[in-house]
Amino acid sequence: RRARPVREVLFFPSRPCCIEALLAEAAEPGAPARPCPCPLPSVDTALSRLVRRLLSARRSLDLCLFAFSCPQLARAVQLLHRRGVHVRLVTDAQYMGLHGSQIGRLRHAGIQVRHDQHSGYMHHKFAIVDRRMLITGSLNWTTQAIQSNRENVLVVEDAEYVKAFQDEFERIWEEYNPASYSF
Amino acid sequence: RRARPVREVLFFPSRPCCIEALLAEAAEPGAPARPCPCPLPSVDTALSRLVRRLLSARRSLDLCLFAFSCPQLARAVQLLHRRGVHVRLVTDAQYMGLHGSQIGRLRHAGIQVRHDQHSGYMHHKFAIVDRRMLITGSLNWTTQAIQSNRENVLVVEDAEYVKAFQDEFERIWEEYNPASYSF
Numbered sequence: 001r002r003a004r005p006v007r008e009v010l011f012f013p014s015r016p017c018c019i020e021a022l023l024a025e026a027a028e029p030g031a032p033a034r035p036c037p038c039p040l041p042s043v044d045t046a047l048s049r050l051v052r053r054l055l056s057a058r059r060s061l062d063l064c065l066f067a068f069s070c071p072q073l074a075r076a077v078q079l080l081h082r083r084g085v086h087v088r089l090v091t092d093a094q095y096m097g098l099h100g101s102q103i104g105r106l107r108h109a110g111i112q113v114r115h116d117q118h119s120g121y122m123h124h125k126f127a128i129v130d131r132r133m134l135i136t137g138s139l140n141w142t143t144q145a146i147q148s149n150r151e152n153v154l155v156v157e158d159a160e161y162v163k164a165f166q167d168e169f170e171r172i173w174e175e176y177n178p179a180s181y182s183f
Numbered sequence: 184r185r186a187r188p189v190r191e192v193l194f195f196p197s198r199p200c201c202i203e204a205l206l207a208e209a210a211e212p213g214a215p216a217r218p219c220p221c222p223l224p225s226v227d228t229a230l231s232r233l234v235r236r237l238l239s240a241r242r243s244l245d246l247c248l249f250a251f252s253c254p255q256l257a258r259a260v261q262l263l264h265r266r267g268v269h270v271r272l273v274t275d276a277q278y279m280g281l282h283g284s285q286i287g288r289l290r291h292a293g294i295q296v297r298h299d300q301h302s303g304y305m306h307h308k309f310a311i312v313d314r315r316m317l318i319t320g321s322l323n324w325t326t327q328a329i330q331s332n333r334e335n336v337l338v339v340e341d342a343e344y345v346k347a348f349q350d351e352f353e354r355i356w357e358e359y360n361p362a363s364y365s366f
Contacts, residue, residue, distance in 0.1 A: 009347040013303060066321070120196060120331030123321050136335065138249070138306050138321065148303030150355065152319065154337070154344065161337065164192040172333065 005157035006053075006133060012151035014046035019072055022048060026055040027079055046153070047146050050135070051076050053155055057129045062169045063089040064124040067098070067140040074102035078109050089113045090172050092122040100142075114176035122172070126165055134162045188340035189236075189316060195334035197229035202255055205231060209238040210262055229336070230329050233318070234259050236338055240312045245352045246272040247307040250281070250323040257285035261292050272296045273355050275305040283325075297359035305355070309348055317345045 018040040021033055036042070054061065054076050061080055068074065068091060081087045089106060093115040096103040107113050116122045126136035137153035139145055156162070203219035219225070237244065237259050244263055251257065251274060264270045272289060276298040279286040290296050299305045309319035320336035322328055339345070 007343060009344060011347075011351055116333070118331075120327075121333070123328065123332040123334050125321050126335065136320070136337070138308050138319075144303075145306065148301075149306040150299070150304070151306050152309065152348070152351070154319070160190060161192060164194075165335070168194055168335070 006155055007157070008049070008053075008155040010046040010049055010137075010153040010155065012046050012139060012146055012153070013148055014048075014146050015043070016040050016147055017045045017048055018042045019048055019051050019076070022051050022055060023075060023079055026076075026083075047072070050153060053129065053133065053135055054127065055080065056133070057085045059130050060086045060128075061088075062128040062131075062166070062173075063087070064091075064122070064126050064165075064169055064172065065089065065141050066092045066121060066123045066125055067095045067142050068102050068106075069098070069100040069142045070146060071102065071143070073141045074105060077106060077111070081106075081109060081111050087111045088169075088173060090122060090124075090169070090176060091115050093117060094121065102141075114173060114178065116176055117181055124168075124172075126169075128162060128166055128169060131166055132162060133157045134165050136165065189338050190340070191232070191236075191338035193229040193232055193320075193336040193338070195229050195322060195329055195336070196331055197231075197329050198226070199223050199330055200228045200231055201225045202231055202234050202259070205234050205238060206258060206262055209259075209266075230255070233336060236312065236316065236318055237310065238263065239316070240268045242313050243269045243311075244271075245311040245314075245349070245356075246270070247274075247305070247309050247348075247352055247355065248272070248324050249275045249304060249306045249308055250278045250325050250328075251285050251289075252281070252283040252325045253329060254285065254326070256324045257288060260289060260294070264289075264292060264294050270294045271352075271356060273305065273307075273352065273359060274298050276300060277304065285324075297356060297361065299359055300364055307351075307355075309352075311345060311349055311352060314349055315345060316340045317348050319348065 020036040021042050134156045139151040139153050201223040317339045322334040
């Protein structure tokens with residue numbers, strides 16, 4: 001039986017938390033949990049809920065992110081990539097090189113990244129899991145935003161909204177094709 | 184009969200457009216349209232749709248905006264205030280004084296404004312019309328974002344999502360009560 005569509009609203013700031021158990025379970029389901037030596041609690045927070053939603057990806061993850069510097073979220077994305085999930089990432093050219101950006105690391109891991117060449121910002125902050133679940137809001141994927149800002153994220157499993165954002169993603173993905181870059 | 188709930192996705196950049204006809208109709212419904220001398224076309228754009236949704240307010244408009252410098256949107260909000268709509272505005276302390284900010288003008292017009300006292304940003308960008316319609320996304324209310332950035336705005340008439348954001352608004356509104364400011 002099909003589960004009820006996900007409808008969730010996450011508000012930030014989120015208290016800092018350890019997501020090692022979530023990552024370990026996603027990397028090796030059913031493996032015995034090893035305690036993490038870090039001092040952070042493994043508790044249910046807005047961040048842990050966001051990570052859980054991302055880690056639910058089985059086939060594809062399309063990311064359209066103005067700023068991506070949070071190492072915890074980058075680890076989740078890398079894990080999905082290693083697990084065979086098809087990850088595509090669109091980001092902003094002016095922000096991808098800033099201090100702490102995770103874009104280089106993700107590219108190095110083999111993840112496809114495309115960026116704009118405009119003076120305007122690629123200011124979206126959304127993710128689409130398995131072309132089925134939309135994660136969108138005000139939150140840039142930075143530790144500062146997660147831990148310090150007032151932010152919102154909607155998680156929506158609704159074909160109409162997902163399609164609108166998926167279409168926008170595909171438009172941008174094509175427009176930012178490196179074959180079309182001008183120098 | 185109750186109309187079907189609004190479900191709309193707006194993508195930006197929006198081409199520049201004239202919203203004088205929309206404002207005039209909202210200020211004086213049914214009055215004969217006077218042509219605007221500005222060179223911009225009065226066409227259907229993401230901006231004009233956003234303005235229409237805002238101008239549909241009859242009783243209340245709750246705004247929770249990181250940055251608000253777009254004069255066109257400020258005029259729409261002022262018009263609602265003059266029309267007797269109860270407008271409340273929460274904004275970010277670090278951004279409200281920046282060049283071009285409309286916050287001073289809105290305060291001067293008699294609109295209640297509250298802001299944070301934190302180092303973290305009040306980074307939300309949402310509006311709630313008549314406690315019934317949620318307008319939220321990546322878009323800061325700046326002309327730069329509207330005309331130059333890739334942005335999204337969801338318009339959602341869905342009691343569950345509206346309640347979550349209305350509760351967040353009320354929490355912030357109380358927390359930012361000037362009676363609690365410390366100096």
